[in-house]
Amino acid sequence: QVQLVESGGGLVQAGDSLRLSCVGQGGTIDAFGMAWFRQAPGKERELVAAISWHGVTRYADSVKGRFTIFRDNVKNTVLLQTDNPKPEDTAVYYCAADPVAYGIPRTVPSAYDYWGQGTQVTVSS
Numbered sequence: 264q265v266q267l268v269e270s271g272g273g274l275v276q277a278g279d280s281l282r283l284s285c286v287g288q289g290g291t292i293d294a295f296g297m298a299w300f301r302q303a304p305g306k307e308r309e310l311v312a313a314i315s316w317h318g319v320t321r322y323a324d325s326v327k328g329r330f331t332i333f334r335d336n337v338k339n340t341v342l343l344q345t346d347n348p349k350p351e352d353t354a355v356y357y358c359a360a361d362p363v364a365y366g367i368p369r370t371v372p373s374a375y376d377y378w379g380q381g382t383q384v385t386v387s388s
Contacts, residue, residue: 265290272382313368
């Protein structure tokens with residue numbers, strides 16, 4: 264079991280950079296596949312990026328080449344570097360943990376057992 268705490272959200276202008284952080288508390292994230300999801304008003308929650316224990320990554324087509332997911336198992340942290348964000352990236356971003364830590368990361372929210380509280384990212388044009 265692990266509690267996930269996100270930080271780093273806020274208001275950013277299109278083209279600027281923003282880094283989101285997710286720290287595991289009360290447990291270690293190295294037992295999990297980790298991911299960032301997002302949910303915009305009126306839309307379903309969608310995968311942004313995911314990373315397995317051994318570093319295999321997966322990205323939504325809409326963020327490929329702009330966002331990068333990192334994990335530091337020693338620091339118990341997962342980061343999402345958002346470069347060149349666009350107004351359509353505006354959403355609440357959630358960190359999530361999948362008990363299946365190996366292989367190709369899964370994309371559906373139902374595969375993830377633990378979730379953070381979310382952090383708002385707003386991109387202005």
